[in-house]
Amino acid sequence: MSQLKKLERDQKFNPDEFNKQFEEADSAIEAEQEKKSTNQEAPVIEETPMNLSYTQDLGINMKNLFFEILEMLMNQQNPIPYIMEDEKRQFLFAIMVLLIGGLLLFWSNLMINESK
Secondary structure, eight states, X not given: OOHHHHHHHHHOOOHHHHHHHHHHHHHHHHHHHHHHHHHOOOOOOOOOTTOOOHHHHHHHHHHHXXXXXXXXXXXXXXXXXXXXXXXXXXXXXXXXXXXXXHHHHHHHHHHHHHHO
């Protein structure tokens, strides 16, 4: 066969066959999903108390760090070596300082607006 005849033959398009292929694929997928849904029971979700998200874990660790620093300050100890001992503590302390600074800035803006 010449190249021209091959091109002509390949370019013929039958939309009915094309649609049938998609319908067969869709029906096969739907059949699989139905089979899976009928064979599987509802999954049992067990709640574990230590399954915390990252932000919850940060909040708990930040609270613990805050109370440790407060306890060291009440005992008149220097908390800086304790904070600098670990990178996680440094990160938590930095977040804590940013949060306290943000709250103070917000509070000062509220106080300025009330006095006007």
